[in-house]
Amino acid sequence: MTYRGIALHTNGMVNVAINGYVKVIREANLPTSCRLLQDLFGSFDGPVKSVAKCSNN
Structure with missing residues (x-):
């Protein structure tokens, strides 16, 4: 399993x-x-779980 964090x-x-x-x-x-x-998500083998932190600055 791969875990991703996205800011x-x-x-x-x-x-x-x-x-x-x-x-x-x-x-x-x-x-x-x-x-x-999308390209980055597609570059992993197997399942991926992600969490995102979003802001407008």
């Missing part, structure tokens, strides 16, 4: 993914884009 802002998003052993397996600072987020 979503107007101009960018910070993504961190950890595995079941709480080891960081991926970090990405990306512009806010649905396509980039």
